[in-house]
Amino acid sequence: MRWSRVNAILLILLLSQIRGRGGLSNRWLSKPTGLILVAAIVFAASSSIAYALLGVVPEPEIAYLRALSLQLLSSVPLIVLSFVVLYGIFFVIGDNAQYASSEMVNYMPISSSEYVLASSFSTVLSYCYVVTGVLGVSLALALRFGLIGAWAVSSLLAAFCSVMGGFASEIIKSIVNRVSSTFSKRGGRAAILSRAVLIVFVLALSQVFFNPGILFRVLESIAPRIQELWFVPLVWPSIVVAEASAGDFASAAFFSAVTLLFGGALMLSAVAVRSRYWVPVPVTIRISHSGHGEPGKGSGLKTGFGSLLFTQAELAVISKDIRSLARRKEMVRFWSIPIIMMMPLFLTMGSMDRYEVYGYAGMFSLMGTGIFGLFLSAMSIGQEGKALWRIFASPIGPESYFKAKAILPLSLSLVLSLVFSGVFSLVFNFGPNAAASLLVLSTAMACISVSVGLYFGSIYPELSEKPRGSYISGTGILLSMLVLGVAGLISASPVISYIFMGVGYGLFPSLAVSLASGLIISFIFFTLSKRQFQKFFAELPA
Amino acid sequence: MAVAVRTSSLTKNFGEVRAIDNLSLDIEEGQVYGLLGPNGSGKSTLMKMMVGLIRPDAGEISIFGVRPYEKPIEVRRIIGYVPETPRLYDFLTAREYLEFVSDLYGLPEVDKRTRIAHFLEAFELSGREDEMLSGYSQGMRQKVAIIGALLHRPRLLIMDEPLNGLDPRSAKIVKDLLNRLSGEGVTTIFSTHILEIAQAICKRIAILYGGSLVSEGTVEDLKGKAGMQGSSLEEVFLMLTGGADVRSVVEELSR
Numbered sequence: 001m002r003w004s005r006v007n008a009i010l011l012i013l014l015l016s017q018i019r020g021r022g023g024l025s026n027r028w029l030s031k032p033t034g035l036i037l038v039a040a041i042v043f044a045a046s047s048s049i050a051y052a053l054l055g056v057v058p059e060p061e062i063a064y065l066r067a068l069s070l071q072l073l074s075s076v077p078l079i080v081l082s083f084v085v086l087y088g089i090f091f092v093i094g095d096n097a098q099y100a101s102s103e104m105v106n107y108m109p110i111s112s113s114e115y116v117l118a119s120s121f122s123t124v125l126s127y128c129y130v131v132t133g134v135l136g137v138s139l140a141l142a143l144r145f146g147l148i149g150a151w152a153v154s155s156l157l158a159a160f161c162s163v164m165g166g167f168a169s170e171i172i173k174s175i176v177n178r179v180s181s182t183f184s185k186r187g188g189r190a191a192i193l194s195r196a197v198l199i200v201f202v203l204a205l206s207q208v209f210f211n212p213g214i215l216f217r218v219l220e221s222i223a224p225r226i227q228e229l230w231f232v233p234l235v236w237p238s239i240v241v242a243e244a245s246a247g248d249f250a251s252a253a254f255f256s257a258v259t260l261l262f263g264g265a266l267m268l269s270a271v272a273v274r275s276r277y278w279v280p281v282p283v284t285i286r287i288s289h290s291g292h293g294e295p296g297k298g299s300g301l302k303t304g305f306g307s308l309l310f311t312q313a314e315l316a317v318i319s320k321d322i323r324s325l326a327r328r329k330e331m332v333r334f335w336s337i338p339i340i341m342m343m344p345l346f347l348t349m350g351s352m353d354r355y356e357v358y359g360y361a362g363m364f365s366l367m368g369t370g371i372f373g374l375f376l377s378a379m380s381i382g383q384e385g386k387a388l389w390r391i392f393a394s395p396i397g398p399e400s401y402f403k404a405k406a407i408l409p410l411s412l413s414l415v416l417s418l419v420f421s422g423v424f425s426l427v428f429n430f431g432p433n434a435a436a437s438l439l440v441l442s443t444a445m446a447c448i449s450v451s452v453g454l455y456f457g458s459i460y461p462e463l464s465e466k467p468r469g470s471y472i473s474g475t476g477i478l479l480s481m482l483v484l485g486v487a488g489l490i491s492a493s494p495v496i497s498y499i500f501m502g503v504g505y506g507l508f509p510s511l512a513v514s515l516a517s518g519l520i521i522s523f524i525f526f527t528l529s530k531r532q533f534q535k536f537f538a539e540l541p542a
Numbered sequence: 543m544a545v546a547v548r549t550s551s552l553t554k555n556f557g558e559v560r561a562i563d564n565l566s567l568d569i570e571e572g573q574v575y576g577l578l579g580p581n582g583s584g585k586s587t588l589m590k591m592m593v594g595l596i597r598p599d600a601g602e603i604s605i606f607g608v609r610p611y612e613k614p615i616e617v618r619r620i621i622g623y624v625p626e627t628p629r630l631y632d633f634l635t636a637r638e639y640l641e642f643v644s645d646l647y648g649l650p651e652v653d654k655r656t657r658i659a660h661f662l663e664a665f666e667l668s669g670r671e672d673e674m675l676s677g678y679s680q681g682m683r684q685k686v687a688i689i690g691a692l693l694h695r696p697r698l699l700i701m702d703e704p705l706n707g708l709d710p711r712s713a714k715i716v717k718d719l720l721n722r723l724s725g726e727g728v729t730t731i732f733s734t735h736i737l738e739i740a741q742a743i744c745k746r747i748a749i750l751y752g753g754s755l756v757s758e759g760t761v762e763d764l765k766g767k768a769g770m771q772g773s774s775l776e777e778v779f780l781m782l783t784g785g786a787d788v789r790s791v792v793e794e795l796s797r
Contacts, residue, residue: 316645320631320638327633327674386629390690393593394646395619537614540595542556 001113009110009118010125017126032125039129046136047143054144069141070245073154076138077161077237083130084162088123088169112275116267119173120166131162150245153252157237157259164263170270178277196332204339230255233262310403313396317404324383325376325408331383334375338416341368342423357428365420365442366488370449373413374484377453380405381461381536382471388463389540398537402454402530410450417442433507437495440511444491444518449484451525456480458532463541487525491518543570544606546698546729547592552601554587554753561587563753564601569731569746571606571697574724576744577733580783584753585733586626589700592731593623605698619647622691626702626733628683632676636667636686639675640693647694654693661689665712680707688716699723701732705739717743737775747775751783 014032057065124131135155142151176199227242229235236259244252310318325331341364352360384391391401421442425435460476470477494513498504504513547569554562562584569575577585590596591603594610594617603610610617630639637658644654662668665685675683684707691699699720705713720730720743734740740747741761748758757764757778765771768778780788 312648313646316642319645320634320642323638324631324633386627387631389595389623389625389629390631390643391646392595393618393621393623393625394643395615395648396646397615538611539597540590 001111001117005110006114006118006121009115010121013119013122014125017122035125035128039132042129043132043136043139046133047139048136050137050140051143054140065141066145069145069147070150070242072141073138073147073150074238074241074245076134076154077157077241078234079134080131080158081161081165081168081234081237083134084124084127084165085168085172087127087130088166088172113271116167116170116270116274120163120170120267120270123166123169124162128162131158134158147245150241153244154241157240157256160259160263161237164266167263167266167270171266171273174270174273174277178273192327196326196335199329199332200336200339203333203336204343233258236262310407311400313394314400314404317391317396317401318408321380321383321405321408328383331379334372337372337375338368338419341365341371341420346427358430358434361424361428361430362438362441365417365424365438366445366492368420369413369417369442369445370484370488372416373409373446373449374453374480376409376412377406377450378457378477378480379471380409380454381457382463385463392537392540398533399530401537402533405533406450406454406526406529409453410447413446413450414443417446437499437507437511440515441492441495444515444522445488447522448487448491448518448525451522451529452480452484452487454529455525455532456483458529458536461536461541487521491515491521543572545569546571546573547603547605547731549588549591549603550601552588552591552603553599554584554591554596555599556587560753562591562598565750565753565755566601567748567755567758569729571729572724572727573745574720574730574732574743576740576747577731577750578735578737578740578747578779579733579750583750583783585750586702587753588750589623589702589731589733590625592698592700593621594618619694620697622694622696622699624684624687624691624699624701624704626706628687630675630683630686633674635672635674636662636678636682637671639686640671640689643690644693649694657693658689661692664715665689681709681712684708685712692719697728699728699730699732701730703733703735705734705736713739737779741775749779749782756782 011032014035018032018035054062054065135158138154139151142148227239230239236255240252240255240259243249243255307315325334381388417439421435421438424430424438430438456476456479457472460473460479462471462473462476472480491514494504494510494517495507498507498510504510545568547567549565549567552562552565552567553560565584565588577588579585587596591598592605592610594614597611605617606620608617631642634642640658640661641654644658649657658671659668662671665688667682667685667689670682675686678686684704688701688704691701704716708716717739720732723730724745732744744761746758746760747764749756749764757767759767761775764775764778765773768781770778770781773781
């Protein structure tokens with residue numbers, strides 16, 4: 001292994017990740033040094049802000065925090081590991097990212113270990129500001145409660161865990177790519193469906209395993225007796241911090257050694273799967289077997305009810321987008337949103353009381369519907385990529401295109417709002433009032449999210465097909481999430497005010513006001529989006 | 543003959559760069575018209591303005607008397623366009639893509655299926671029409687893009703380097719097809735860097751350089767205007783576009 005080669009690949013992968021994020025027009029920020037500066041600023045800001053906040057926290061909470069801070073410090077390595085794996089997984093979802101930045105291993109004189117090391121470090125470095133943010137907050141706690149020694153051990157292990165997270169991501173990337181490729185080779189719609197189901201399953205499972213929310217709940221219950229979990233490698237770093245703080249240095253040294261061994265084993269596994277599978281080249285996928293020259297079946301949309309509501313061109317765009325949603329690997333991730341939103345609630349409901357379940361069910365329903373609708377609609381233009389010329393060169397106007405682009409995310413989000421409210425109401429045995437509230441708020445959220453997403457997606461489309469194609473610029477997604485949050489809050493506030501503060505004339509009038517305000521907000525954003533589509537159609541973006 | 547495409551004092555800037563500079567051109571209906579020029583000479587920009595993908599900064603452009611940036615839908619109904627690098631929807635099969643394009647142009651179901659089958663057969667894509675475009679080679683994608691431009695029987699074909707990546711048989715089919723379509727009154731404007739092809743199939747040729755028109759006419763006209771009657775089109779082209787010093791460059795590179 002030559003470190004100069006590792007360094008060279010690392011630099012390329014890092015640049016591809018940084019520049020692939022979009023929205024980085026600043027030349028300086030789009031370099032690795034800029035990233036390190038951002039990480040340092042995040043560290044300084046998070047530690048200062050957290051330390052300042054600790055100064056104004058009331059005494060009873062301080063006592064609680066003091067008791068919890070050592071547990072939090074011991075959790076830091078695990079939290080860091082979770083974040084790195086989580087973000088590492090996101091990278092593999094985009095087809096472009098997969099081939100643009102890792103296909104070189106197939107034909108360049110690079111060994112699998114060199115590639116794995118470089119790729120893992122690039123994953124770690126590209127999200128190092130998350131790690132420094134966590135370390136900054138934990139430093140504030142350590143300074144406030146005199147736990148600097150524990151913080152030093154915790155930070156060291158967090159740094160190591162971030163590298164371990166990079167190795168774990170590499171393993172997941174290789175396996176997902178391999179699975180995806182194997183399914184593709186078999187061909188047919190069944191293969192595409194199986195691939196989608198598998199990707200959703202892997203994503204949901206990975207994110208549940210590494211979901212900080214779930215981890216916190218687990219840690220809260222197990223942290224006081226974390227040593228009892230000595231058989232789980234992921235908690236070994238936490239045991240090191242706990243044992244070192246308790247003065248049991250022999251035990252701390254032992255768990256440090258096995259942590260190192262575990263990290264080494266992860267690296268060897270990552271190298272093994274990478275050298276076994278390398279990066280699969282794109283394979284030809286055959287969809288149907290209608291035979292030589294025979295016409296295809298066509299889309300069911302184009303006959304019956306669909307043809308009454310939409311023109312032939314609009315139906316063509318809708319059909320294409322449905323296929324895009326079903327077949328593109330980077331689109332399949334959105335299918336996992338409902339599962340990811342439901343799983344934490346199901347996994348942790350045992351420790352919740354009735355009102356907590358109501359609160360979390362409401363939160364996850366609104367967030368799930370909102371995120372799903374927002375992303376799906378915000379990407380509606382950007383997902384065309386460079387193939388947008390085909391739309392612009394065809395006789396389809398902005399109104400028709402807008403209609404076609406709005407209907408799919410709106411329909412799917414409305415269905416999802418029904419699913420969320422139905423499933424939560426049934427599983428948690430909600431009464432009619434709670435079920436109706438959930439349904440009305442989710443429905444309003446579905447309409448708002450799609451209208452807001454379409455608006456910002458048409459202002460900030462990301463059409464470049466660079467690694468990690470996001471279909472909407474960073475600014476666009478941030479603004480849209482902010483606006484969605486505010487709009488969602490405005491819409492839900494009559495119901496929230498009634499339930500929590502007793503303000504209003506009853507539940508059903510509050511629900512009616514919530515729904516009406518949601519629909520008004522949606523109407524405003526749909527109108528704005530329609531105008532924006534007309535502006536967008538004036539000239540093919542470069 | 544009616545004028546299919548007319549530009550007058552057409553100008554387009556991209557920031558500091560003037561892509562099209564005061565260009566005036568008439569292209570008659572039914573011609574196969576070649577646009578030649580080195581990279582960055584404005585050929586693709588001009589073609590995009592014809593389709594209405596780019597708005598001119600100054601001057602006029604009309605397609606059969608209609609300004610494409612004013613009535614883009616009307617113009618696009620009668621145009622078939624193949625861009626320089628036709629990016630297709632990789633997640634669709636060739637058949638699905640062509641059905642999508644047919645639907646955008648509103649082709650009736652029966653015509654759509656017949657024409658798709660006919661073109662797939664002609665371009666030797668039959669049997670592979672149900673494979674996703676992501677697995678297609680560059681040449682196969684180019685064929686699909688060309689079929690997509692022909693399906694709705696356009697009055698005006700705009701093709702930006704259409705023969706890129708095509709095998710000799712398919713290139714021959716395209717060339718013969720353009721000649722035949724010309725006989726049926728279809729106007730074709732196409733750009734190419736292969737001067738022999740331009741010479742063989744274009745009735746008239748325009749040479750662009752730095753966004754300006756440096757010469758226009760039949761091949762013989764171009765030679766005459768350049769005072770190079772006995773020369774080849776390549777020599778005329780290199781002389782007009784400042785590329786005549788290739789020998790010294792080659793000598794420099796081979797040192």
